[in-house]
Amino acid sequence: MASSWVTITHAAVAMALLLMQFGFPARSKPVSTDPNNCLNLMPELKCCQDRSPKKIVDFKLQPQSSPLRVRRPAHALDTEEAQKYERATALMRALPDNHPWNFVQQANTHCAYCSGSHRQLGLNISFEIHGSWHFFTWHRAYLYFYERILGKLINDTSFALPFWNWDDPSGMSIPPIYRDNSSSLSNPTRYLIGLKFIDLGGCEGNNTVESLPMQRQCNLQVMHRQFIAGFNSSSLFYGSPYRAGDNSFPGGGAIESSPHSSVHQFTSSDMSIVTRAARDPIFFAHHANIDRLWAIWESIPGNGSKVFNDKDFLEASFLFWDENMQLVRIMVRDVIDTRKLGYVYEQVPLPWMNLKTVVEEVGSEGVAVAMGEDDSWKGEVKFPLVLSSQVSVHVGRKVGAKGEKLVVSDIELDGRDHVWFKVYVGRVGGGRVEAGCFIHMERRANERINMATKLQIGITQFIEEIGADGDDWVVVTLVPTVGRNKVTVGGVSIV
Numbered sequence: 001m002a003s004s005w006v007t008i009t010h011a012a013v014a015m016a017l018l019l020m021q022f023g024f025p026a027r028s029k030p031v032s033t034d035p036n037n038c039l040n041l042m043p044e045l046k047c048c049q050d051r052s053p054k055k056i057v058d059f060k061l062q063p064q065s066s067p068l069r070v071r072r073p074a075h076a077l078d079t080e081e082a083q084k085y086e087r088a089t090a091l092m093r094a095l096p097d098n099h100p101w102n103f104v105q106q107a108n109t110h111c112a113y114c115s116g117s118h119r120q121l122g123l124n125i126s127f128e129i130h131g132s133w134h135f136f137t138w139h140r141a142y143l144y145f146y147e148r149i150l151g152k153l154i155n156d157t158s159f160a161l162p163f164w165n166w167d168d169p170s171g172m173s174i175p176p177i178y179r180d181n182s183s184s185l186s187n188p189t190r191y192l193i194g195l196k197f198i199d200l201g202g203c204e205g206n207n208t209v210e211s212l213p214m215q216r217q218c219n220l221q222v223m224h225r226q227f228i229a230g231f232n233s234s235s236l237f238y239g240s241p242y243r244a245g246d247n248s249f250p251g252g253g254a255i256e257s258s259p260h261s262s263v264h265q266f267t268s269s270d271m272s273i274v275t276r277a278a279r280d281p282i283f284f285a286h287h288a289n290i291d292r293l294w295a296i297w298e299s300i301p302g303n304g305s306k307v308f309n310d311k312d313f314l315e316a317s318f319l320f321w322d323e324n325m326q327l328v329r330i331m332v333r334d335v336i337d338t339r340k341l342g343y344v345y346e347q348v349p350l351p352w353m354n355l356k357t358v359v360e361e362v363g364s365e366g367v368a369v370a371m372g373e374d375d376s377w378k379g380e381v382k383f384p385l386v387l388s389s390q391v392s393v394h395v396g397r398k399v400g401a402k403g404e405k406l407v408v409s410d411i412e413l414d415g416r417d418h419v420w421f422k423v424y425v426g427r428v429g430g431g432r433v434e435a436g437c438f439i440h441m442e443r444r445a446n447e448r449i450n451m452a453t454k455l456q457i458g459i460t461q462f463i464e465e466i467g468a469d470g471d472d473w474v475v476v477t478l479v480p481t482v483g484r485n486k487v488t489v490g491g492v493s494i495v
Contacts, residue, residue, distance in 0.1 A: 029244040030315040031134070032121040035327075039117050042444055045275060047111035048118075049100060052327050056319065059330035061340050066157060069147075069343040071292070074162035074175035074285045082177045084159065088150040089281055090184035100321040101149050107278035109320065113138065115275045115443065120244055130274070131249035131453055132242035133235075133313055135256050136294045137332045139287050141318055144341055146284060148323040160343060163288035166198050166263060167223045167352060169216040173197055174267070178282050187280040189269035199266045201226070201258035201437060202422065202481070222258060223352035227297070229436045229457045230254035233403065234306045236458045237297055243312045249415075249453040254436060257455075260290055261439035265418070272418075275444045292345045295338055307336060357465045359431040360424075384410060384490045387421055392477040394428065397463075397494040399470055404463060406435060406476065408455040410490020415449030418442040419483035425459055426475040427468045435462050440483075459494070 035056055038048035072081070095102040112118045116126040129138035143161060151159035165171030174194045178185050196207040203218035205211040230237035230253050240251035263286055264271045270280040277283050297303055308314070314333040322328045338344055381393040397404060406425065413419050419440045426432025436457040443449060468474050476492050 030312045030317070030332075031127060031242055031244045031246070032317045033127055033319045033329075034119045034121040034123075035319060037119040037124065038112055039119070041116055042275070042446065045108070045111055045115070045444070047108045047115050047275070049105055049108065049112070050098060052100075054327055056327050056329050059322075059328045059334050061334060062342065064339075064342060066342075068339060069158055069160035070346055071160045071163050071288055071343055072346045073165040073168075073171060073348060074177060075165060075171050077162055077177060081162075084154060084156065085150070085162065085177065086183050086185055088154045088159065091153040092150065093184055100325065101153070103281075104279065106146060106149070107276075107283075110142065110278035110283075111275045113318075115445070116248075116449070123245060125245070126248055128248035129318075130256070131252040132240055133238040133253075133308065134242055134316060134332070135239055135252055136291070137316070137335055138318055140291050140294070140335045140338075140341075141320060141330050143284060143287055143291060144335065144343075145320040145322055145328075147343075149321075152323040161288050162285050163292050163345065164263075164282065164285035165348060166200065166259065166286075166289060167219075167293070168349060169220075169351070172200075172216055172219055174282065175285070178285075185281045187268050187270055187282065189271075189280065190282075191266065191268055194267050198263055201262040201439075202434070219259075220352040220355060221358055222262075224355040225357065225434060226254045226258055226436065227293075227352070228357070228461050229459075230297075231300075231458060231461075233405075233458055234308050236405065236456055238308065240454070240456070241308075241310070241312065242316075247452070249451055251454040251456060254457065255290065255293055257439040258437050261441050264441055265439075272442060273444060274441045277441075291338075295345060296350070357433050357462065359433055359466055361431050383492070384412075384488050386485055387478055387480045387487050387489055388485045390477060390479045392475055393492055394473045395476045395492055395494050396473055397471070399472060402460070403458070404460050405495050406457045406459045407493050407495055408438065408478070408489060408491075409493065410452060411438065411454060411487060412450075412452050412490070413440060413483070413487040415440070415451040416443050416445050417483050417486045419487045420481045421483075421487065422479040422481060423455070423457060424475075424477040424479065425462050425466065426477065427466045427471060428473055428475055430468075431466050432475065432477065433462050433466055435459055 040046050040048050092101060093103045099105060113127065113129045118127040119125065120127045129135065147161045151157055164175060173196055180186060197212060197215055200219040201222040203215045203222060205215040237253045239253040239256065242250055264277060267282060268280050270276045271283060315331055317329050317331045320328055320330060335341060381391060408423065422437045423435050424432045425435045438455045463469060
């Protein structure tokens, strides 16, 4: 019976793709996990768990008969809360190696969804949860089950994961609960620099008493910038659609590159490699803060109604082991509301929300002057190009257009490489602002990972802040910081 069902599923997906190829309308095709097809592409990691003989059940929201679990800042936990978390993680680490709740097995759940191991249901292509509109949704579900399992291990249904409040100056370093080398929350690959400061995106310094206040202020500017870049658009905040049959990495949202990826890079060796990231317990506090930012974005008046009302988004599904040792299929529609999942975040200040964007003045050596102010610059920059050094290009825009987006298209790289470039938007002959960045984290694989994606940035407010509202052209500058010569850009446009 099971094999015939799989055959029917393969046929249905193939028929839908065939109909689309010939221009006929196809039925909804949300991406889903194939429970019978997970490939250990890297034997040294073995991301795939053993296939379960148990029947997969659909997730059901639990009635709220008890108070909501409250996720608190990691650096503010009291002794009892910290000891509870440490004990639950120790018990998880002590489980047999092949137990689905074992800490490494839980980390491998993340690995399987970001290494090409899991396959899309009915299709022998990878199911990747980064670089698309499922970045937030999958990680919310992942943390939900991880939290429930920890609570089960210590027999405490009120247990809540802490969040790493790195968007506030008080939390811009590795929290104390993760610093004890004898603790179950430690990780031997942590970087010492993280004990003083975590860079959210281009705020490096010498970490002295004199420089840290400026570095922290820079972090707040990064938070403000990245939130503005995806402030009032679902596609800019969540990322691009990812449907059954699509290639991986159609394009991530603003928060995924920075601060998300930059925090990974500056925390530990494990955290900096996607396939090993969840082996550092601080991963879960980091992603709890990412999840919190999603909740904040949805709470902004008007944004709640902008969540994708698309069946291919809402009916996408993932597989997780739950706290009852049951393999569960959970849909995106199940994770939209944290209260329905039984938890909320403690409200803390948002010192970055209402900052004023810093406009850099560009002098005679700046990009705007270098490109010229007449038609002589046309054709000087030819795409596609290998981003080996800073490059600037004049980009046309429609004066008065609403909701302008800057699109850096056809970004191609080997997915195994760490790549980072900044994106500036400037006025011709005038100042500029850093509008965003593209960060791709290192992945481990035996063969090249051919990756093609795009970066989209909301620039309406940035255009206003540089005084280019009435200009037909702006200067866009791409500045590689990591991975020079390892990324190709196909084009830059404003839509």
